[in-house]
Amino acid sequence: MEENSKLSQFQPVKSIFEINREERMAPGHRACAGCGPMIAVRQILQSLDVKPVVISATGCVEVTTSTYPDSAWLVPWAHVAFENSAAVASGVEAAMHALKVRGELKEERPVIALAGDGGTFDIGLQALSGALERGHRMLYVCYDNEAYMNTGIQRSSATPFGAWTTTSPVGKEWPGKAEIKKDIMGIVVAHGTPYAATASISHWKDLMTKVRKAVSQNGPTFLHVYAPCNRGWRFEPKDTVEVAKRAVETRFFPLYEVENGRYRITVPVAKPRPLEDFLSLQGRFSHLLKPENLEVLKELKSIVEERWSKINAAASVQVQT
Amino acid sequence: MAQFEPVQTRKSLLTGDEAVAHAVRQSSVDLVAAYPITPQTIIVERIADFAASGAFTGQFVPVESEHSAMSACIGGALAGARAFTATASQGLALMHEMLYAASGLRLPISMAIANRALNSPLNIHNDHTDVMGSIDSGWIQLFVENAEEAYDRVIQSFRIAEAVNLPVAINLDGFTLTHSTEPVEMLSDEVVRGFVGRPPKRDSLMDEAPKSFGLMSLPDSYQFFKDDQSRATTGSSVTISQVEGEYAKLSGREHGPLKIFRPGSKVMMVMLGSYAGTARTTARRMKNDGEQVGVISLGWLRPFPEKQFLDALEGVETLMIMDRSVSYGAPAGPLASDVMSLLYRYGIKRKVIAVTYGLGGRGFLEEDAMRLFRYAGKSGSSFESFFFYGGE
Structure with missing residues (x-):
């Protein structure tokens, strides 16, 4: 694939003055007050100087921004279906290339596929895998709110262990979701993807730097963005960023990047806060703080610890070599 | 592996699948996204050969499923490119959802369907069960009787699709046509290239002013879109005849409705x-x-x-x-x-x-x-x- 010199340079975001001030998400869209994914989208779009093409999967961000005849998108945007944003984006990327070769297109734009956790971890996993393997130059962003929120808080394979959803309810027999969250980063990295990273809306400089870095790569890249949903997680709309922040500070959602196989923790958490600080803000975990569910809480804590040490080990090994 | 050079002789012996592949090669197609399925496979193989030798100048995207094949064609068409795919049977069934997306978005995409029976029981041979399941998905549906007609109609399909903003499917019987060798009188590359031209300018993701495609439509607007689409499909007969007439002047062949x-x-x-x-x-x-x-x-x-x-x-x-x-x-x-x-x-x-x-x-x-x-x-x-x- 041909290098686009303008895109292959990248500058880390060090201050608010270095971001693109132009709004790319018009006001008046229909997302809930305190919507985490919309904060993520705004940060992603304002990381870049050039206007990217965004291909949205069906989901909260899509339906709330594009009710005919209105669109909140101030960048070229398309929605086709739920499970195929990576495949549609593949077609856009290949088409741009073909048109450029024919001299009918001056410059290729960055292509961003944007899907929720359902559209990424579950129904869109095959299309994502195919696009990663084929090596299209695109950034795939998964905004992860840890359940099917658009249809009313049903569990996905991104829903954490122990969380309440409408299809992983809490009862005498069930502790909330009984299965652990799928390791999507591991799956992406296993494709040999040149750049993959996690990010959180609470750490905007880290997130925006990662978007820039991803778009500068000449190949497929992946950004897993933690984007709390106050309706689904049962917290106050004012706490969206605080919840995201505590997810990082408790090591519940580690922020790291994997560049050509090399792991690096971008936001080290030397002294983690107790996991309860994260859980206690959210109704979906309220049952875990009751004495009868102590064992479930312990198990969740060990899952969080194990995940952190796995990533930490992967990052440390490379520092030593 | 056989080397497939562009055929310069006018009369060639080709299978239906090969005839389709040559039509695609000659038609200035920008994007082919396809997944192999019997009896369509030869189409994909030949286009890959053409891409490898440089005879096909578009992008060949070997997708991981037919669903992604149609999705990628939709993405390509949204970016303003000329897109083609080919499938059959289970593959058409798998991309069923996307057939409606392509036609509803009013995208000019061409597709060859190597008609084959549907599972279950598993059967790779010909009938029309596959296309009949998709007959109301909003595609122009053309049927051919032989390899030469398949060649002609594929070339015409790009012009038709781009003129009426609707996707076009060319149905050719699995094995009976796809795998039988017949004489096909191909037109020269230059003549075909001149006939198909380049896609006319349309709203696309590449436009300087950002545009949104595929918006959600509520009950107040949805039926109007469908009414419009229905009229466009019925009205496309005029354009199809015009394109066939123009093609007849070059080839001496008009297959008609x-x-x-x-x-x-x-x-x-x-x-x-x-x-x-x-x-x-x-x-x-x-x-x-x-x-x-x-x-x-x-x-x-x-x-x-x-x-x-x-x-x-x-x-x-x-x-x-x-x-x-x-x-x-x-x-x-x-x-x-x-x-x-x-x-x-x-x-x-x-x-x-x-x-x-x-x-x-x-x-x-x-x-x-x-x-x-x-x-x-x-x-x-x-x-x-x-x-x-x-x-x-």
Whole structure:
């Protein structure tokens, strides 16, 4: 694939003055007050100087921004279906290339596929895998709110262990979701993807730097963005960023990047806060703080610890070599 | 591996699949996204060969499924590119969801369907079950009788699709056409390139001013979009005829909305696809014996060539409508149902014999056609429907 010199340079975001001030998400869209994914989208779009093409999967961000005849998108945007944003984006990327070769297109734009956790971890996993393997130059962003929120808080394979959803309810027999969250980063990295990273809306400089870095790569890249949903997680709309922040500070959602196989923790958490600080803000975990569910809480804590040490080990090994 | 150089000789021996691949190679296609499935595979293989040798100048995207094939074509078309794919059977079923997206977004995409039966039971051989499941997905549906017609209609499909903003499918019978070698008189690369030109400018993701595509539509607007789409499909017949007429000037070949053999015959067999040739040969033989039988072979199914079909009914007493797919529990097969609703709409009465035949590759020989023609000539009832078991 041909290098686009303008895109292959990248500058880390060090201050608010270095971001693109132009709004790319018009006001008046229909997302809930305190919507985490919309904060993520705004940060992603304002990381870049050039206007990217965004291909949205069906989901909260899509339906709330594009009710005919209105669109909140101030960048070229398309929605086709739920499970195929990576495949549609593949077609856009290949088409741009073909048109450029024919001299009918001056410059290729960055292509961003944007899907929720359902559209990424579950129904869109095959299309994502195919696009990663084929090596299209695109950034795939998964905004992860840890359940099917658009249809009313049903569990996905991104829903954490122990969380309440409408299809992983809490009862005498069930502790909330009984299965652990799928390791999507591991799956992406296993494709040999040149750049993959996690990010959180609470750490905007880290997130925006990662978007820039991803778009500068000449190949497929992946950004897993933690984007709390106050309706689904049962917290106050004012706490969206605080919840995201505590997810990082408790090591519940580690922020790291994997560049050509090399792991690096971008936001080290030397002294983690107790996991309860994260859980206690959210109704979906309220049952875990009751004495009868102590064992479930312990198990969740060990899952969080194990995940952190796995990533930490992967990052440390490379520092030593 | 064989080397496939662009064929310069005018008359070539090609399978139906190869003819399709050459048409794509010559038609300045920007994007081919496809997934292999029998009996379409040769199309994908040849286009890959052409891409490897530099004869195909677009992008070849070897996707991981047919769903992604159509999705990538949709993405490509949204970016303003000329996109093509090919599939069959299970593959068409898998991309079913995306067929509606392509037509609803009013995107010019071309697709060859190497018609094949659907699982279960598993069967790789020809019938029309696959396309009939998608017949109402908003695509222009063309049917061909031989490899040369497949070649012609694929070239024409790009012009048609881009003029009416609708996707076009070219149906060719699996194995019977896809894998049979026939003489095909190809046009030169230059002539085809000149005929197809480049896609006309349309709203795209590449436009300087950002545009949004694929918005959600609520009950206040949805039906208007569908009304518009329906009118565009019906109205596309004018454009299809124009494009075919223009192509005829270059090639001397015009396949048209339908082919009528022995107009005015008392018995008319109504057919789709390659078996029409067998029926025509049989009808010719029977004429020698003094029997008045004819054949209507439809080249277009969507839009249905209503006027031309009605014109073909002059002097006809019995329509024997041949379906290679089943509409389970319905009054008749899909083609027969189409024809009957057309007859009713115009207050025309004809005897109708709705025949289901040729499923899963079951053959159709001259003796079969003869048996059916003779049966139709004698049948007394106004409507009949049955499964016919012909040659193996």
